Amino acid sequence: MIYSLFQNIDGIDFPGSHLMGYISFRAGTAFTLAMLIALIFGRDIIHRLQRMQVGEVVRNLGLEGQMKKTGTPTMGGVIIILSILVPCLLLGNLANIYMILMLVATLWMGAIGFLDDYRKLKYHNKDGLKGKYKIIGQVGLGLLVGITMWLSPSIKMSENIEVENTTSHETEIVYKPQLVKSPQTTIPFVKNNNFNYEWLTGWIEDSHAANTMGWIVFVFVVIVAVAAVSNGANLTDGLDGLCAGTSAIIGVALAIMAYLGGHVVYSGYLNIMYIPGSEEMVVYAGAFIGALVGFLWYNAFPAQVFMGDTGSLTLGGILAVFAILIRKELLIPLLCLIFFLEDLSVMLQVGYFKYTRRKYGEGRRIFKMTPLHHHFQKAGDPSLKCLVNIPSHPIPESKIVVRFWIAGILLAALTFVTLKIR
Helix, strand or coil, X not given: CHHHXXXXXXXXXXXXXXXXXXXXXXXXXXXXXXXXXXHHHHHHHHHHHHHCCCECCCCCCCCCCCHHHCCCECCCHHHHHHHHHHHHHHHCCCCCHHHHHHHHHHHHHHHHHHHHXXXXXXXXXXXXXXXXXXXXXXXXXXXXXXXXXXXXXXCCEECEEEEECCCCCCEEEEECCCCECCCEEECCCCCCCEEEHHHHHCCCCCHHHHHHHHHHHHHHHHHHHHHHHHHHHHXXXXXXXXXXXXXXXXXXXXXXXXXHHCCHHHHHHHCCCXXXXXXXXXXXXXXXXXXXHHXXXXXXXXXXXXXXXXXXXXXXXXXXXXXXXXXXXXXXHHHCHHHHHHHHHHHHHHHHHHHHHHHHCCCCECCCCCCHHHHCCCCCCHHHCECCCCCCCCCCHHHHHHHHHHHHHHHHHHHHHHHHCC
């Protein structure tokens, strides 16, 4: 709204009138505004949730300090969503397709998470929304984003190519003059850092059909990415500040990538594709990071509020869609490795337990407990019959969270390093 207002009075010159034209200014302002909204209105929202008796249902898993969390207000994800939406609506370019898709993703996943939390609280159990309905919602968002990127004329990219300077004999990065619609993405460890999904369908003789199939493969990858990251974030939300802090770190990395990819000079430095218009997502990222920092004020150990599925499912969906829109979805496995390890630990634990129960008559475990962060909370016990029984002593919750944050920072740095290793 404010951005549109300044665009309409562009002909009037007064001090500061051109600041809205700078992505860095709007992103910084969005960050500050989102953080203030979370800090100022967060306390009132928490008190309202307490009056509504929206308390967390906690199962006794034998972890230190776990039962003390019973009754802590949940559904705090509404604080995050509100703190993201308001700055984006005020400072964002609402005519930009990338901003529109990010706002849709926020509301879409927020609605799924809210329904999940509502059912948990209504029926006083941990089941919530059935898994198949969550998957349907995630697949729906993936289809919406993937098909929009396929069909929207506003989403184009300029491919980067390496050219040798005949005078200096140095390699220079140049961009093709025409913008094209292509199912290309960034991939690490490759000379030009580009991967075209059409290469997977090159065996089709009809070029039009090959292009169509390439886009279909891309849409499938989008669906898998949205579901995997969203569920991973949901499983990671088990310790105070863990999901919020990890998501903020990933958000910073993605914001930098969006800024670089939306600037022809900086994208040339990293030798990645130039995506006109994607720089607007830096404004969204500013609001996203600011909302999480403000939320951590209340969610850090010991938490005064939990984000619930309203927050965790939304955060995962946001991060996945953001990475997809800037064509970095193939970097997600490294950048979001913590989320994937949480996912993988649960799948391996369940699979191994079922296998050993069929083979030996009793179920055995790989980890002391899953998701993975709970493994470090539980003391080693030979009677558990698990493959990984270390550490022998439980690690305090706050220390686990900080160590996961450090790992997240390392993964973010490694993600950037992979773009320069060829």
